[in-house]
Amino acid sequence: MAEMPELLVLSKRADEYCALLQVAKLPNLEIKTALSPKVEIVFGEPDLICEALDSLPALVWAQSTWAGVEPLLDPNLRRDYILTNARGVFGPLMSEFVFGYLLLHERKILQRLDAQRQHRWNPSLTGTLRGKTLGLLGVGSIGAHLASTAKHFGLHVRGFTRSSENCADVDTYFHANLPAFASGLDYLVSLLPNTAETKQIIDADLLQALPAHAILINAGRGSAVKELALVEALEAGRLALAVLDVFEREPLPTEHIFWRTRNLLITSHTAAPSFPTDILRLFIENYHLYLDHEPLMYRVDFERGY
Amino acid sequence: MAEMPELLVLSKRADEYCALLQVAKLPNLEIKTALSPKVEIVFGEPDLICEALDSLPALVWAQSTWAGVEPLLDPNLRRDYILTNARGVFGPLMSEFVFGYLLLHERKILQRLDAQRQHRWNPSLTGTLRGKTLGLLGVGSIGAHLASTAKHFGLHVRGFTRSSENCADVDTYFHANLPAFASGLDYLVSLLPNTAETKQIIDADLLQALPAHAILINAGRGSAVKELALVEALEAGRLALAVLDVFEREPLPTEHIFWRTRNLLITSHTAAPSFPTDILRLFIENYHLYLDHEPLMYRVDFERGY
Numbered sequence: 001m002a003e004m005p006e007l008l009v010l011s012k013r014a015d016e017y018c019a020l021l022q023v024a025k026l027p028n029l030e031i032k033t034a035l036s037p038k039v040e041i042v043f044g045e046p047d048l049i050c051e052a053l054d055s056l057p058a059l060v061w062a063q064s065t066w067a068g069v070e071p072l073l074d075p076n077l078r079r080d081y082i083l084t085n086a087r088g089v090f091g092p093l094m095s096e097f098v099f100g101y102l103l104l105h106e107r108k109i110l111q112r113l114d115a116q117r118q119h120r121w122n123p124s125l126t127g128t129l130r131g132k133t134l135g136l137l138g139v140g141s142i143g144a145h146l147a148s149t150a151k152h153f154g155l156h157v158r159g160f161t162r163s164s165e166n167c168a169d170v171d172t173y174f175h176a177n178l179p180a181f182a183s184g185l186d187y188l189v190s191l192l193p194n195t196a197e198t199k200q201i202i203d204a205d206l207l208q209a210l211p212a213h214a215i216l217i218n219a220g221r222g223s224a225v226k227e228l229a230l231v232e233a234l235e236a237g238r239l240a241l242a243v244l245d246v247f248e249r250e251p252l253p254t255e256h257i258f259w260r261t262r263n264l265l266i267t268s269h270t271a272a273p274s275f276p277t278d279i280l281r282l283f284i285e286n287y288h289l290y291l292d293h294e295p296l297m298y299r300v301d302f303e304r305g306y
Numbered sequence: 307m308a309e310m311p312e313l314l315v316l317s318k319r320a321d322e323y324c325a326l327l328q329v330a331k332l333p334n335l336e337i338k339t340a341l342s343p344k345v346e347i348v349f350g351e352p353d354l355i356c357e358a359l360d361s362l363p364a365l366v367w368a369q370s371t372w373a374g375v376e377p378l379l380d381p382n383l384r385r386d387y388i389l390t391n392a393r394g395v396f397g398p399l400m401s402e403f404v405f406g407y408l409l410l411h412e413r414k415i416l417q418r419l420d421a422q423r424q425h426r427w428n429p430s431l432t433g434t435l436r437g438k439t440l441g442l443l444g445v446g447s448i449g450a451h452l453a454s455t456a457k458h459f460g461l462h463v464r465g466f467t468r469s470s471e472n473c474a475d476v477d478t479y480f481h482a483n484l485p486a487f488a489s490g491l492d493y494l495v496s497l498l499p500n501t502a503e504t505k506q507i508i509d510a511d512l513l514q515a516l517p518a519h520a521i522l523i524n525a526g527r528g529s530a531v532k533e534l535a536l537v538e539a540l541e542a543g544r545l546a547l548a549v550l551d552v553f554e555r556e557p558l559p560t561e562h563i564f565w566r567t568r569n570l571l572i573t574s575h576t577a578a579p580s581f582p583t584d585i586l587r588l589f590i591e592n593y594h595l596y597l598d599h600e601p602l603m604y605r606v607d608f609e610r611g612y
Contacts, residue, residue, distance in 0.1 A: 092436055092460060100409030107406045107576075110419075116572045119565040121557035123574045128581075130398055152458050154398060251427035259425040266422045268429045270413075275434075 002040055002058075008032045010044030010052060011065055016276045017043065024280070026287055041290070043283055046071045053078055061296065063286060065279045067142075067272070068221065070194050073305055083300040084286055086279050090272035091145025097271040098189055098217055099149055101243045102129060105215055130154035132186040137201070138220060139167050140306075142272070143191050158185065162197075182209035187217065194221035195305040204229040207239060215241045219271045222247035231261050239263070245271040308346055308364075314338045316350030316358060317371055322582045323349065330586065332593055347596070349589055352377040359384055367602065369592060371585045373448075373578070374527065376500050379611055389606040390592055392585050396578040397451025403577040404495055404523055405455055407549045408435060411521055436460035438492040443507070444526060445473050446612075448578070449497050464491065468503075485515035493521045500527035501611040510535040513545060521547045525577045528553035533564070540569050551577040 007029055009017050014033050021031055032039060035055045042049050042062040049062050050071040062072070064085040072083055104110065106127035115122035134150045136143045139159040147157045147169035159170035160181045174181040178201070182188060188210060192198040202216070203226040210216070216239060218225055227248065233239040244258065245267045258264055286296045300306060313335055315323050320339050327337055338345060341361045348355050348368040355368050356377040368378070370391040378389055410416065412433035421428035440456045442449045445465040453463045453475035465476035466487045480487040484507070488494060494516060498504040508522070509532040516522070522545060524531055533554065539545040550564065551573045564570055592602045606612060 093432075093434060096409055096435055096459065097413060097432075099405070100413045100415060103402055103406030103409060104415060107403060109406060109410060112573055112576070113416075113571070115574070116565070119560055121572075121574050123557075123576055125579055126399075126403075126576050128399060129402055149458065152455065153402065251429075254425055259422070265419070266427075267418055268421070268427045270418070270429055270432050273431055 002038070004028050004030050005040040005060075006030045006032055006036060006038045006058075007041045007043060008035065008039040008052070008056070010042055010048040012045065012048075013276055014044070017065075017280060020276060020280045024284055026284065028291065029287070041287075050074075050077065061286075061290060063283050064300075065274045068193065069300055069306075070221075072300075073302060079302045082296055083302065084296050084298045085300050085306075086274060086282055087298045088141050089275075089278040089282065091142045093272040094142045094191070094219055095145050095149040097219060097245070097267070098146055099129075099153070101217060101265065101267075102187060102215065105241055132156070133158065133184060134187045134189065135160065135181060135185040136170070136189055136191065137224070138191040138193070138198075139164065139170060140191065143167065143189075144169065146189060146191075155187075178206050179209035182206050185210055185214055187215045189217045190220045190224050192220040192224045193306040194223045198224050200224070200226040202226060202230065204232070207233040210239060212238050213240050215239075215243070217243045217245075219245045222250070227258070230264075231257055234261050234263050241265070243267060245269055308344070310334050310336050311346040311366075312336045312338055312342060312344045312364075313347045313349060314341065314345040314358070314362070316348055316354040318351065318354075319582055320350070323371075323586060326582060326586045330590055332590065334597065335593070347593075356380075356383065367592075367596060369589050370606075371580045374499065375606055375612075376527075378606075379608060385608045388602055389608065390602050390604045391606050391612075392580060392588055393604045394447050395581075395584040395588065397448045399578040400448045400497070400525055401451050401455040403525060403551070403573070404452055405435075405459070407523060407571065407573075408493060408521065411547055438462070439464065439490060440493045440495065441466065441487055441491040442476070442495055442497065443530070444497040444499070444504075445470065445476060446497065449473065450475065452495060452497075461493075484512050488512050488515035491516055491520055493523065495523045496526045496530050498526040498530045499612040500529045504530050506530070506532040508532060508536065510538070513539040516545060518544050519546050521545075521549070523549045523551075525551045528556070536570075537563055537567050540567050545569070547571070549573060551575055 011017055038058050039056050040058050040060045044065055046064050046066055046069045059081045061082045067086050067090055069085050106129055112122055133156040135158045137160050139161050144167040147167050150157050151169045157170050158172045158181060160174045163175055165173045201224050207229055234242055241263050243265045246269055250269055289296050317323055344364050345362050346364050346366045350371055352370050352372055352375045365387045367388040373392050373396055375391050412435055418428055439462040441464045443466050445467050450473040453473050456463045457475045463476050464478045464487060466480045469481060471479045507530050513535055540548055547569050549571045552575055556575055595602050
């Protein structure tokens, strides 16, 4: 580590981040917004970092402003630096996203709007979250926050993980047998990252195991969903609603069938945005660890992919 | 109390309630669905109970299936019986209602639907509940539940009450000075019952004290809102959104200006429905107290009005 490490900010919101960094007055830090051979730390979006990797001979640590770091996981890219991602800040935002859409459905908000357009009093009974069962595909820090919100609203919670069972708000864990996990769920939320194991895990079999009144929300990565199987289930009425925030290709191409699929809502990767103040707080915490030669938080395992 | 008290069920959902009562096998109880001079207990909707009052000479106790008991508060009606209402079961439902609509707004759900109709990827930044300030007009058991949900989502909570200060999730209490209470609120939720003190409490002065980006939700009683002042504030853009569940006259008359007021959502008194299993549980608890000659829960003070 240099006495005065150079930090390169590579972000669409570089101006905002640099302004916040100035205010934070971090010790011993030289802030750059253009490439320089002495850059030791990069802070920014994975796609921008990816493009700069070959021009950063002195790189020691890259802090991503996003949770997802796929562009940097390509096995053809160098891995001789510490990669940390953004974690812990997205749970509350994701809870707002998921429960906003679950309540949209249960409270029949769109039906009530339709009635209002017709100046029609519509006292039809509302649904409720209470007593329903939520299944979480992936229970990291975001899943744990969703589970806590679910408990607040009186839901039962199932979690599907590789092996971990450390969230007290999950009532039942599954590590295999996806159809058994899916059977009887009212809501299925995927938070899975894009890895070899999660590819198209939400396939025809899994969708078939869900009740026809179930809602699927994908707020992890688009690769987890077998797209045509989902379209078929929705068009056949074997699934009540899908809310998709993420897609194999983003932005979702104009000609994609999802735009025309019934009971499918598209939220354009807005579920859990990286608010600069949140992300910078993570960076500052990690920077102090870096100065103290301590292990950094939220380190990504290049092999595992998260 | 008779050895075998007669219970009259007076409800639009009498069949459901009677079926549940059969299952519950309450001791020493004779269940009626038609008037009889020996009826000692009435269980049902206040408007139906109201019509039957003169034909119930032996009435000792009336359990309302609703929270609001206005029809029975008319000073010209008899008050020689114990009136209990439904409480404690509406908090979770009201939280779902209020936060469903707050999230509809913050997550820009309707704007995202519009974009989707145009097959347009819309990555516009979402808002968040976190850090916002919620003001509760009235902090009974429902308000306390809303406050707990607000805390879960990271909001600040102000409460306006006559004198009570017993909800730990309320950060700041106000008992007078409504404009000071309203100043700086992001969300104002009224849970006020219909009483002389609450009549038109949401008037031009209170609305003027709210920021222009604020949301008003009325889930108490319609009488709390000065209707024309609200229409003026919304049409002038001095208030971002009003969600009204309750009205001076229900169903809201077809010709009412609210149907044509911009940024006003009408939810037709569906915010916190009385689910029979919830309400019957209350009745059963009270019935056991009644048999034991203990004071009943949720007794209404005819003078105070709740």
